[in-house]
Amino acid sequence: MNELRRVEPALRAARDAGRKLLVPYVTGGLGDDWCEVVAAVAAAGADAIEVGIPFSDPVMDGPTIQEASMRALDRGATPSSIIAELSEVDAGVPLVVMTYYNIVFRGGHRRIARSLVEHGVAGAIVPDLPLDEFFEWGRAADDAGVETILLAAPTTPDDRLAEICARSHGFVYGVGLMGVTGERTSLAASATTMAKRLKAVTDVPVLIGVGVSTPEQAVEVSAEADGVVVGSALVRRLLDGGGPDAAAEFVGELRSALDGMGTTAP
C-alpha cells in the first residue's frame, strides 16, 4: 500500500542536499504492467512520479502521449481505476497525477481531491486550468491537502509568473518551449530562459518539462533549473514494447547524468 508523501518537502530536501530533481511521467493504465513501471521508475532514481490520467482530447499533448492516452482508454482505464491501482504501488516517492480539467470538473472538485489524498496521491497537474480559472479547484485541493502544481509558459509575463509561483505547491512546472509535449532533437533556448526567469522569482522547486528528451538535455537545462520532467521520451519506450526494465534503464541514465553534474559542479 502506497503511503502519502508530500511533494514539496521531499523536493526541497533533495534540492537543498545538492541533488538535481527528476520527475518522470507515466501514462496511467498503459499496459497491464503500468504499476510495475511506476515502481521501477521510482527505484531507478525518480524524486517524484507524474502519472497521467488519460483524457479523450489532450490538447497539450503531442502524438506520443496522445497515442498512450488512447491505448489506455481503449484498455478501459478510468480515473478511479488508475487512482485505485496507484494506491497499491509502493513507490516510496511522492506521486502526482496529471489530467485535464473536464475529468476533475465531471468527477467533482471535492470528490476528486479527497480521492487523491485517500489513495496516497499528493499532487495534481491540470494543464488546461490556468490561474484565472483556478479558484474552484484550488479551494477544493487546499481543503483536501492536495498540492496543485501550476504551469508557467515562455509567453507568461513577469508579473503573472510571480503570481503563478505564489499559488503553485509541490513545484513549479516551467514549460520549456512553445508547443505540446513530445521529444525534440535539441533543447530549446526558451527552456533555459524559462528556468532562469522562474528561479529569479521563486524559492519553490523549479522543474522544466516539455521538450526535455535526453540525459544531455536534462543536464543542460538543469544548469539553471532545479530539475526536469521527462514524459514523451519515456512513454515512447513503453509504446515501443518496453516494460519496467526498459523504463528503469532510461530513468537510470537520466539519474546518472544529473548526479554526474552534481559532483562536477564548482
Added chain:
Amino acid sequence: MAALAEPSPDGRFGEFGGRFIPESLVPACKELEVAFRAAWADPAFHAEYEGLLRDYGGRPTPVTECRRLSERLGVRVLLKREDLAHTGSHKLNNVIGQSLLTRRMGKPRVIAETGAGQHGVATATACALFGLDCVVYMGEVDVERQELNVFRMQLLGAEVIPVSSGSRTLKDAVNEALRDWVANVETTHYCIGSVMGPHPYPWMVREFQRILGEEARTQCRALLDGRDPDFVVACVGGGSNAAGTFAGFADTSARLVGVEAAGGAAIGHGVPGVVHGMKSYLVQDEVGQVNEAHSISAGLDYPGVGPEHSHLSATGRATYVTAGDAEVLDAFQLLSHTEGIIPALESAHGLAWVVRAAGSDDLPSGSTVLLTLSGRGDKDVAQVRDLL
C-alpha cells in the same frame, strides 16, 4: 445580464464560457480581447468591415418568402438567405472580422478548423484577400465526405491538413488547431469558426455574426408591416449562425429556437463540461471523456456547443430541439422541390424541425417563422446522392 449582451469580465454567460486553456495561450487570448474591444469601438474598423461585407461579400443577403412551402406547412416561412453570400454561407461575416483583427495585431499566419469545409473555405478566401498564410485542419472523415471543399481551399491557396486522431471529425480538427496554436501563437492567429472556444471567441464571433440577425429583423419588419416573426429558427453546431440570428431578435417577443443534430446534441443530450477552452453543455460519458458525435452533417458533427447557447437554454430565452438524419434528408429535398433552393445539410436541420412542428402546439398553424438558411447545399449534393 440582458440576453445576448457582453459577457462578464471573465468571459462568462451565466455559469458558462470562461477561458480553460494552457498557460501558453492565455496571453494571446488576452491580446485578442484587447484588440477586439478596441476595433469594435472604432468607427473606422466598422466601416471597413461592413464595406467589405457589402462590396466583396454581397451583403445584405435577402429574406425570401417561401410561398409554396408556406402553403404546404400552414405556417408562413421566411428564409434569411446566407446561402447567397460570397463563399456560400454566413461564415464569411466572421472571418472578414477576424482577418481585419489579424492584420491589426500584425500576425502573418492564420489557422482554422473546419467540419463541413464552409469555415475553411471562408478562411482561405479571406486569407487570399488579405495576403495571409492559411492552414486549415480538417478531420479525415470530413476530408473524404467534403472533397470538393478541400480542393476549393487548396485553390484559394490554403494548406489543408487532414487530422487522423480521435474521431477524425470536427472535434479533433479543433484539438489539432489548438496544438498548432500553442506552438506558433506568436506569429499565428487562430480563426475559430463558431461561437466557441475560450473568451473572447464566443462573444467576438457572435458580434461578427450579429449583422445577419440585424439585417433579418429590419427585413422582416418591412415584410410583416412592422411586426417581428413569431418564431426565429436556426441550426446549431457550435452555433454561430444561430447566435448572430438570435442577437438581432433578442429584444423582440419572437421565440428563439435552435436545432441541433440528434447525433451531436450537446444541449439536448449532454451535461455541462469543459473542452476546447469553454464550459458548456457537452456530450460525454460519466467520467468526463468526450463522446464522438455522429451526424450526416459534418458541420454539426460536434459534441459541444457555444457557451452562450447553454446560457440561453438555461435561462429559457431560447429553446433547443433536435432533428435526425432521415427528416433532415426529407427537408433537404422538400425545399429543393418547393422553392428551388438547395440548402446545406446543416441548414436543413432547422427546416426539418419547422416541417415536423408546423401545426403542433410548438409551432401553431398561422405562425410566422424566420429560418436562417445558413448555407447552400452544393457541397452536399454528392453525399446526398449517395444517401438517397
